[in-house]
Amino acid sequence: MTDVTFLVCTNRRLSEQNASCAARGSELLIAKLRELGANVQASCCFGHCAKGAVVRVIPSGKFYYGVTEDDISEIFEQNQAE
Ligand code: FES
16 A cells, blocks of 8 residues: 555635635644544645645645545545555
8 A cells, every 4th residue: 555645735825815725724634634643744835725725645646625624534534545
């Protein structure tokens, strides 16, 4: 099995008028993934800010958009078999 790493965008924009993943709770996603034992890294902006919070899986490169705490367990499980 290939080691999987979850990259979680933690970019925060100063203006509340501009979307950012940190403003949508992405830092909590990192904590949840770590609780599950995942390899996880905070990431800079992926350029998909309007669809945040954004998680990218390496090595597949797959993106997940609009991720919330409720999605984390399923995303983790989906990517364990790669
Ligand atoms: S702020 Fe997360 S993708 Fe841009």
